[in-house]
Amino acid sequence: MKADVLIIGGGIQGCATAYHLARRGVSVIVLEKDYVARHASGVNAGGVRLLGRDMAEVPLSKASMEMWQALSDELGHDTGFRRQGLINIAVDQADMDTLRTREAKMRAKGYSHERIISRDELRERLPHANPDCVGGVTSELDGYAIPYKATSAFRLAAECRGARIVEGEELLSLRRVGGSWLAQGSTTRFEADTVVNCAGAWADRIALMIGDNVPLSHAAPMLMITARMPHFAKPVVGAVSRQLSFKQFGNGTVLIGGGAKGFADRAAGRTRLDYAKLTAAARTTAEFFPIMRRAAINRMWAGLEAYMPDNLPVIGPAVNAARAFHAFGFSAHGFQMGPVVGQVMADLVMTGHSQFPLGAFRIDRYDRKVL
Template identity: 75%
Template sequence: MKADVLIIGGGIQGCASAYHLARQGVAVTLLEKDYVARHASGVNAGGVRLLGRDLAEVPLSKASMHLWQTLDEELDADTGFRATSLVNIAADEADIATLKAREATMHAAGHTHEHIIDRQELREILPQVHPSCVGGATSKLDGLANPFRSTNAFRLAAERRGAHIVEGAELRSLRKVGPTWIAQTQSYSYEAATVVNCAGAWADRVALMIGDNVPLSHAAPMLMITARMPHFASPVVGAVSRQLSFKQFDNGTVLIGGGAKGFADRTTNKTRLDYAKLARAARTTIDFFPIMARASINRMWAGLEAYMPDNLPVIGPAVNAENAFHAFGFSAHGFQLGPIVGKVVAEVILTGQTGFDLSAFRIDRYDRKIL
């Protein structure tokens, strides 16, 4: 089977890339070893976050936030996106000092979307927050979406424009013969002039097949969801210096994250929960919101996610092969970036350039430089 572009990986980055290429008339084949949105892109917390981004990511994140506002209309789908705002709570004055230092850095770079709030403003937004909390930072543009629906919305929109999505197709080998990339799965061979590595927790293996080496690790971020509770929190909630992340849905259930990691085995495609860490995450949630002591946990799970040492993704061309590109290593915060990353990947493939500075995301940033 032949295509112009072959994408490895059916998460939101891969599906968004397939969509943006297919809408330009490019013949795209996407290979996913399990099913679309099986791993990080389908089981994450669904935060659509601009607040607290690394400075290098802010331009991409701003552009992606703009795309999220009309994504349902563009993809003709319900992604579940709602601009609820996000609040990072300051537990003490040290947290306020951290926020003020960040504000100065952000303003110097021309970014004014983050706003510091005082104790009274925090109470007005989150009446159930613990009385000891002194303020926080908020971004009114932020919100949430349904990760499984969002990823599949890109997948279906790509297919409507002619993309070929193949599930249950695990990559066994990838090699270049002349100008052609040849990918072999357990059943078929695929050929394309260009290959894109969006393989998530398995992306370092695909990168090696392309010829690039990268210090990627993987882990299993865990989530819990409660039974329905009286509504008490409209924004997505985080904390400045503690592992806190939760959101309450319209039906009253509360999704609790915070970055606690379970045990990941990518060889067997399995994760295992660390109940001690989940208990600490629950305790932290109660510390900030005493009302959560009444909550009953309904379900717990973990997904496989890829991490770079600096928690920044890899986005851009391969360094040791032509007509090969990477978009992986989003370190548990790539969901919001999906729409713009897909667009950028398509731009770079089709035109050789993009309006964004991708130097911080190059795959060889950890290579030793020989003087």
């Protein structure tokens, strides 16, 4: 099979890249070893979050947030996006001091999307929050989407524009011969002018095939969802200094995250739950929202996620090969940036440039510099 661009990985980054390339008339093949949205892009918490981003990510995240507002209409398929706002709760004055320090840094950079809220406003917007909490910070554009729906929406929109999605085909080898990349899958050989590595928790292996080395690790962030409860929280909720993350859906169920990690078996593509950590996450949620003490957990799961040491992704060109690009290592907060990363990768493939500063995301940022 031949195409202009071969994308390795069928998560939201890979499918969004395929969409943005295909809509510009580029022939694209997406190669996925399992099925689209099988791993992190299909089983994450679905947070569409601008709040609390690393300063290096803010320009990308802001642009992506604007895209999310009308993304379902653009793609012609429902992403499940709901703009609900996000509030990170401050438990004490030390948290409020942290927020004021960050606010000063944000204002100095010209950013005003994060707004500190008082205890009274917190109680007004989240009346069931623990009354000992002293305030927080909000971003009104934030919300959530349904991960599998959103990734599938990009996949379907890309296919409508001619992209080919090949599932159940693992990449075994990749080499550059002349002006082309030759990729051998488990049953099929592929050829393309350009390759894009969006392989998530397996991206370091693909990077090595391309010629780049990267200190990628992987883990299994866990989630749990409750049976239906009376509605008590419209905004998505987090915390300034504690592991807290949850959202209540329209049907009353509550999705609880917070970053607790289970056991990841990358070789087998499987995860196992750590019930002690899940118990701790449930207790933290009940501390912040006593109403959650009556919640019944309905289901628990974990997904395989790629992490970089600085929790910033790799976005940009390969450094040791021509016509190769990377987008991976989003460290459990890449779902929201999927739309804009797809656009960025398409720009890089077609022009070699991006309108966004990408220096912080170089794949070689950990390489030892020779003096």
